[in-house]
Amino acid sequence: MDELARVHEIGRTTAESIAGWFAGPRNQQILEKLDRAGVHPPAHSAAPTSDQFAGKIFVFTGTLTRLKRDQAEAMVKHRGGRAGSSVSRQTSYVVAGESAGSKLEKAQELGVPVLSEDEFIEMAEG
Numbered sequence: 698m699d700e701l702a703r704v705h706e707i708g709r710t711t712a713e714s715i716a717g718w719f720a721g722p723r724n725q726q727i728l729e730k731l732d733r734a735g736v737h738p739p740a741h742s743a744a745p746t747s748d749q750f751a752g753k754i755f756v757f758t759g760t761l762t763r764l765k766r767d768q769a770e771a772m773v774k775h776r777g778g779r780a781g782s783s784v785s786r787q788t789s790y791v792v793a794g795e796s797a798g799s800k801l802e803k804a805q806e807l808g809v810p811v812l813s814e815d816e817f818i819e820m821a822e823g
């Protein structure tokens with residue numbers, strides 16, 4: 698429950714509700730039947746694996762050539778950051794791929810640091 702409560706926009710109340718559902722005897726029976734039937738959700742952790750990007754918001758714009766957009770966003774989330782969809786003063790970095798448009802312009806207007814895809818990958822791996 699604590700791990701779930703740390704996920705952005707979940708919170709303690711929702712985490713308690715979800716944990717309570719999974720703990721219910723009737724729901725345990727349903728889960729056991731699904732398991733026996735071969736239904737296995739993919740192993741995936743929503744919790745960050747590091748705090749490298751904690752408190753940071755990344756916005757991706759343009760076409761990324763080395764990563765798919767969802768891969769880049771997952772890299773941010775796994776490092777404790779958030780992937781945003783629009784540029785604002787709260788945006789920490791804009792990662793600009795090929796043919797970046799209005800989001801890049803907005804970042805430059807607001808003075809938000811802009812990274813290339815390669816710089817983002819270096820930052821994430823460093």
